[in-house]
Amino acid sequence: MDSEDDASTCSICFDSFLHPKLLSCRHTFCKPCLQDYTKKVEVSEIVCPLCRQKHILDDRGLDGLLDNYFVPLRPPESPSVHCCEICYVEVLEINPCKHCVVKFCDSCKSSHDLALKMAGELKDSDLESDGCDEDDESEDGGGISLSRLIHFHEHNSGTKLIVKFLSSFKVPCEASRSEEHMTVACIFPKSENTCLVIYEQMPEMIECTIRGRPFVRKTFSEGISGITKTSEGKILFSNCADSAIFQMVDESRISVFAKCYSFRPLSLSTFKDGRIACTGIAKNDHQYRVRRSHSQGALQIFDKTGKSLNEFSKVGHEFSLKRPICVSVNPQNDTVCVADIESNQVLIMTDEGYVIRKYKGRGGDERSMGLRLSIDIFLPSSLCHDPEGNLVVASLADGSLHLLLPNGDLCGFIETKNQSSFGNPNSLCFDYQNRLWIGDHRNGKIKIFEVMSFKNSFHHTAH
Structure with a gap:
């Protein structure tokens, strides 16, 4: 550790200082760190953890040491934040609606209550009793947001995977001219x-x-995407x-692993035997995440040395890949899963290009649930596998x-x-700790969740 690091972090906890004592x-250390350290030695003296020099403490103990006002202090713990399900603004307090189980910020909640009242769906007495605490929801029967109701209605899926919010942050991108709209393209x-x-x-x-x-x-040329x-x-x-x-040869050098002559590579994934799967779009499609007509995409497989083995632009005789923006290889059985955002489906394929399964989200009639929705609900923007081979698919819609x-x-x-x-x-x-990282399409934020439990919600029937 160099002198600059010594001056900015505690050598015991390796974090910024909390109540620094000199x-x-x-040498400077956090007071809580010294308190834990002195539990193992005589209270009347302390030995510096770095240089081993002994220091006599007076009757005040650690409080008698000088405070160091010239070192950076640890920022206070950030309060837990919640996201409004309408405007996506992060707020400290969220307001659930008992009528439709959506959760709002104060501004959206007021507008929502007024709309319900004008529609005759809510009375004044309901508004007075609607300010329930989140703890009132039972663990086994908690409310479901509108987007979740669209999917769960008339569907016999048997499980919900419950995750707990851990943290949220936005990475400052030095090369960005504007941070108003930043899209997280890849997390690895x-x-x-x-x-x-x-x-x-x-x-x-x-x-x-x-x-x-x-x-x-690490800075490279513009246009890097998959990892x-x-x-x-x-x-x-x-x-x-x-x-x-x-390929990163080491921390400072790169080399060309493979060239993609017919398409622009967007996403990468690795087989158990070291082969590489890559998806991308035709070279004339520059805005690769914008839906366009007559798009053309491809899936290419390379060996571990970068030699091309197979390239698939057509799947079978009737279907062409349009905009395959994400690929993930199942770590258990080596099936290739491709998210094609323009054809609104996820393809599960063999490494020979044979389609095993197509997943298209929900059908229009089933997902509308009586609501008049004019958008395509299923827009697969990303996917990844967990260690057991289960597939998580994100719908941008x-x-x-x-x-x-x-x-x-x-x-x-x-x-x-x-x-x-x-x-x-x-x-x-x-x-590697089985935590789920999610990158946002609009605000550039990254949210991290921890898998908590599975919850069975509906009776499963074969279909």
């Missing part, structure tokens, strides 16, 4: 406690922890602008997360414990 040897686990993050159309690959900071940046890791542990990343896949079994059957949906929204999920990743 020893006579000029690097170590036990860090993930790599790429923003759309940005040249930076940023390593961050579950709390965000510290941020470790995966070789069987030897080397990082690969695609660059749609260069139509190539690059309504912010829902679909949970599929390895064979492609719908198992259920993912929800938070307090029913808060996932926002606009554009990238998904399970880290």
Whole structure:
């Protein structure tokens, strides 16, 4: 640890200082850290954990040590935040509506109550008793948000995966000219406690922890998008602008792993035997996440040396890949799962291009639930596998997360414990601690959730 790090962090907890105390040897430590440390030694003296110099304490103990006012202090713990399911604004308090179980910020709740009252669905007495506490919801029968009701209605899925919100942060992107609209293009686990993050159309690959900071940046050329890791542990990343896949030789050097001559690579994933799956779109489609007519996409498979083995643009005789923006290889059975956002479906394929299953979300009549919806509800923007081979699919249209079994059957949906929204999920990743990282399409934020439990909600029937 260099002198700059010594001056900015406590050498016991390796974090910013909390109630910094200065020893006579000029080493500074957090007071709580020293309290834990002195439990093992005589109360009348303390030995510096760094230089081992002894210091005599007076009757006041650690309180008698000088406070160091010249070191950075640890920021206060951020209060837990919730997201309004209408405007997606983060607020400290959320207001659930008993009438339709959607949760609002104060502004949206007032407008919502007024609309219900004018429609005759809500009386003044209902408004007075509507301010229920979130704890009033039973753990087994909590409310479901509107987007979840659209999916669960008349559907026999048997499971909800309950996740707990852990943290939320926005990575400052130094190359961005404007942070008003930033899209998280890819998240990929690097170590036990860090993930790599790429923003759309940005040249930076940023390593961050579950709390965000510290941020470790690597800058390449603009257009980097997907990330995966070789069987030897080397990082690969695609660059749609260069139509190539690059390999990080070490922390400072890269080399070309493979060239994609017929399409722009967007997403990468690795087979158990080291082969690489890559999806992308035709070179004339520059805005690759915008839905356009007559788009053309491809799935290409490379061996572990970067040699092309197969390329699929047509699936069977009747279907062409249109805009396959995300690919994930099942870690259990090596099936290839592709999210085609323009054809509104997820394809589960073999490595030879044979389609095993197509998942299209909900049908129009079933999902409308009596509501007149004119949008395509299912827009698969990202997908990833958990260690057991289950597939999580994000739908950008309504912010829902679909949970599929390895064979492609719908198992259920993912929800938070307090029913808060996932926002606009554009990238998904399970880290090595099985925590779910979600990158937003609009505001560039990353939210991290911990898997809590499974909850059976409906009786399952074969279909």
